[in-house]
Amino acid sequence: MPPSSPSAGAAVLWCNLGSPAAPTAAAVRPYLAQFLGDPRVVEIPRAAWLPILHGIILRVRPAKSAAKYATVWTPQGSPLAVHTEAQSRLLGDGLAQAGHGQVQVMHAMRYGEPSVETRLQQLADAGIHRVLVLQAYPQYSGTTTASMVDAVNAWCGRARRVPELRFVADYHDDPAYIDALARSVERHWQAHGRGAMLVMSFHGIPARNIKLGDPYEQQCLRTAELLAARLGLPADAWRATFQSRFGAAEWLQPYTEPTLRELAKQGLKSVDVMCPGFPADCLETLEEIAMEAREAFLESGGEAFHYIPCLNEDADWMAALTQLAERHLQGWPTRAG
Numbered sequence: 001m002p003p004s005s006p007s008a009g010a011a012v013l014w015c016n017l018g019s020p021a022a023p024t025a026a027a028v029r030p031y032l033a034q035f036l037g038d039p040r041v042v043e044i045p046r047a048a049w050l051p052i053l054h055g056i057i058l059r060v061r062p063a064k065s066a067a068k069y070a071t072v073w074t075p076q077g078s079p080l081a082v083h084t085e086a087q088s089r090l091l092g093d094g095l096a097q098a099g100h101g102q103v104q105v106m107h108a109m110r111y112g113e114p115s116v117e118t119r120l121q122q123l124a125d126a127g128i129h130r131v132l133v134l135q136a137y138p139q140y141s142g143t144t145t146a147s148m149v150d151a152v153n154a155w156c157g158r159a160r161r162v163p164e165l166r167f168v169a170d171y172h173d174d175p176a177y178i179d180a181l182a183r184s185v186e187r188h189w190q191a192h193g194r195g196a197m198l199v200m201s202f203h204g205i206p207a208r209n210i211k212l213g214d215p216y217e218q219q220c221l222r223t224a225e226l227l228a229a230r231l232g233l234p235a236d237a238w239r240a241t242f243q244s245r246f247g248a249a250e251w252l253q254p255y256t257e258p259t260l261r262e263l264a265k266q267g268l269k270s271v272d273v274m275c276p277g278f279p280a281d282c283l284e285t286l287e288e289i290a291m292e293a294r295e296a297f298l299e300s301g302g303e304a305f306h307y308i309p310c311l312n313e314d315a316d317w318m319a320a321l322t323q324l325a326e327r328h329l330q331g332w333p334t335r336a337g
């Protein structure tokens with residue numbers, strides 16, 4: 001298809017946060033510089049924040065983060081990158097099977113590679129001028145979802161031919177997403193038995209963002225309520241918590257690890273922990289939850305900690321994602337012939 005053809009189908013860009021290129025301080029430093037230099041992520045005035053970021057944080061954190069990444073890294077790369085790429089391939093297969101053979105699916109990362117900019121340029125070079133931006137963030141947050149839109153807009157700001165664009169803001173209450181999560185919990189219970197409580201841990205954000213209008217907390221709580229209802233859990237059998245606090249400011253509460261410690265001290269012996277806001281396992285789930293939070297629970301008197309993996313390449317989840325993409329592709333030329 002020549003690059004200027006007006007009917008070269010459409011593309012889905014499956015976007016996730018991204019990982020460093022390697023679990024080394026040298027590779028983590030530029031990744032963190034890009035991530036923590038994003039004004040959507042840290043909303044402290046630049047003049048105050050950049051000296052702290054470059055003078056303190058980027059001197060200390062890369063080595064510590066790299067050591068954590070090393071504990072979860074796979075021969076194929078970071079778990080987040082491996083799962084995101086596989087999901088993109090499976091979404092392409094799902095759309096092709098549903099008859100949308102003209103849709104090209106690619107994955108892109110907000111920080112690191114393959115960047116949103118790289119992918120938009122590749123699509124433009126291939127003559128594709130309709131792009132559906134679908135993000136691996138079921139719950140909307142300005143820190144993540146809007147930041148991805150910024151990256152798309154940054155490329156568009158330099159492009160001569162701007163593609164027709166669609167963004168999916170969130171799918172926190174999508175019945176097929178909730179159902180895929182529920183089935184993954186049920187499968188886990190069948191294989192490993194059922195803990196006395198299900199803790200659903202979401203990535204945190206600063207509490208201030210909520211006061212300024214970010215719907216993230218409300219959407220996380222809605223996901224958790226819908227999932228608990230779908231599983232038939234009474235109110236005292238589940239909790240929604242927030243993890244990965246960064247810095248000294250107040251973040252969304254209750255915090256995951258202190259909650260797990262507290263529950264264990266109150267006599268809870270067994271717990272199932274899952275991370276419904278992360279479609280792909282990553283540092284924050286495999287290291288912070290499945291390793292660190294486990295240790296905290298067991299240290300505090302808990303006896304059985306079961307981590308329920310993220311949806312990753314789960315078939316129900318991939319079907320849910322395919323349906324979501326199909327709904328948002330409507331009206332675009334997606335079928336051959």
Ligand SMILES: C=CC1=C(C)c2cc3[nH]c(cc4nc(cc5[nH]c(cc1n2)c(C)c5CCC(=O)O)C(CCC(=O)O)=C4C)c(C)c3C=C
Pocket residue numbers: 017018019020035036041042061065078080137141143144203204205206216244246277278281282283284
């Ligand atoms: C200042 C801070 C941060 C905000 C706000 C934030 C929001 C946020 N993040 C995710 C998803 C992920 N975050 C991941 C890693 C990670 N997050 C922060 C900081 C903030 N996140 C840092 C500094 C890091 C890097 C690791 C570290 O040094 O601690 C990841 C994992 C990436 C990987 O490579 O595995 C994900 C995924 C969401 C969904 C979110 C807001 C809703």
Ligand SMILES: [Fe+2]
Pocket residue numbers: 203244
């Ligand atoms: Fe994060």
Ligand SMILES: [Fe+2]
Pocket residue numbers: 244283284288
């Ligand atoms: Fe973390």
